[in-house]
Amino acid sequence: MVREAATGQAIERAAAALRAGQLVAFPTETVYGLGADATNPVAVAAVFAAKGRPRFNPLIVHVPDVAAAAEIAEFGEHAQQLAAAFWPGALTLVLPRRPESRIAELVSAGLRSIAVRVPAHAVAVRLLRATGLPIAAPSANRSGHVSPTTAAHVEADLNNRVAIILDAGPTSLGLESTVVDVTGASPLVLRLGRVERAALVRVLGQPVPLSGGEPNRPAAPGMLARHYAPRTPLRLGAREVHRGEALLAFGAAVPRHEGVMLNLSPSGDLLEAAANLFAHLRHLDGLGATGIAVMPIPEEGLGEAINDRLLRATRPA
Ligand code: TXA
Numbered sequence: 001m002v003r004e005a006a007t008g009q010a011i012e013r014a015a016a017a018l019r020a021g022q023l024v025a026f027p028t029e030t031v032y033g034l035g036a037d038a039t040n041p042v043a044v045a046a047v048f049a050a051k052g053r054p055r056f057n058p059l060i061v062h063v064p065d066v067a068a069a070a071e072i073a074e075f076g077e078h079a080q081q082l083a084a085a086f087w088p089g090a091l092t093l094v095l096p097r098r099p100e101s102r103i104a105e106l107v108s109a110g111l112r113s114i115a116v117r118v119p120a121h122a123v124a125v126r127l128l129r130a131t132g133l134p135i136a137a138p139s140a141n142r143s144g145h146v147s148p149t150t151a152a153h154v155e156a157d158l159n160n161r162v163a164i165i166l167d168a169g170p171t172s173l174g175l176e177s178t179v180v181d182v183t184g185a186s187p188l189v190l191r192l193g194r195v196e197r198a199a200l201v202r203v204l205g206q207p208v209p210l211s212g213g214e215p216n217r218p219a220a221p222g223m224l225a226r227h228y229a230p231r232t233p234l235r236l237g238a239r240e241v242h243r244g245e246a247l248l249a250f251g252a253a254v255p256r257h258e259g260v261m262l263n264l265s266p267s268g269d270l271l272e273a274a275a276n277l278f279a280h281l282r283h284l285d286g287l288g289a290t291g292i293a294v295m296p297i298p299e300e301g302l303g304e305a306i307n308d309r310l311l312r313a314t315r316p317a
């Protein structure tokens with residue numbers, strides 16, 4: 001039985017599991033989260049595998065206080081005002097990511113921004129402090145299911161995919177956090193949630209539009225985040241390398257090549273490939289190659305999300 005009452009001992013064991021790269025489901029005041037060490041790319045890849053999501057949506061990083069948030073993201077004036085007013089609480093801030101941050105690229109799906117939240121739930125905060133790590137956590141449901149507000153919901157969805165489910169009863173708010181993008185000159189709401197837009201407006205003293213509200217900024221549901229796209233053209237399904245191309249390989253049977261090669265997973269492990277995807281793409285994109293030849297990735301398990309992202313990277317953002 002992985003579901004356990006969130007006693008001090010259970011929290012300590014959950015913290016140890018997180019530090020060892022395992023997944024832990026934990027309560028927050030909004031919904032239960034599916035947590036992983038945000039600095040461990042393979043653990044973060046396991047979150048996507050457990051959710052069965054066919055694409056890499058960026059995840060929210062949970063930290064115990066503003067000081068910990070300031071270590072991974074840059075706080076401008078709007079961000080400081082919102083954090084002071086709503087943290088700890090049901091507000092997620094999308095901020096510029098600190099370049100020196102050790103957060104895995106996969107957490108923000110290759111973007112230069114990072115979503116951060118300080119939760120108000122005592123168990124979540126104790127877990128974060130016991131772990132001593134930033135925890136990446138989407139809602140703890142399988143893809144396509146609703147967000148879980150009880151540990152039993154989590155158990156029904158993810159039972160054999162997590163090391164432990166910390167049970168602290170039903171969540172008090174029951175609705176996800178409001179996500180606000182403060183990376184630009186004026187703040188934008190990316191996802192409506194428990195903090196009302198009027199409250200944001202009161203704190204900032206200016207309008208806070210909903211992303212996609214303007215006709216020239218259409219928002220597709222579930223695709224609120226802009227995605228990372230390399231400038232170097234990608235050639236997918238490549239079985240040979242053309243002159244001038246860099247190679248993004250997968251598996252042991254690598255074609256002959258003259259230029260730079262990075263391998264997503266020499267052993268053909270999709271979890272490892274997902275963990276390496278954005279860092280490898282970014283590295284190869286910086287070489288000034290004429291193109292990036294990408295070897296075929298099997299369309300199974302995490303391969304589906306990897307292929308989705310590669311396909312979208314071949315199109316303009
Ligand atoms: O209440 C909540 O927010 C819960 C608890 C566990 O904290 N978490 C949650 O996470 O709902 P998730 O992964 O289900 O939703 C995260 C939202 C998504 O809409 C995602 O696109 C957005 O945050 N997001 C995360 N990082 C982003 C980024 N760098 N830029 C834009 N949007 C981002």
Ligand code: MG
Binds near residue numbers: 138147
């Ligand atoms: Mg969710």
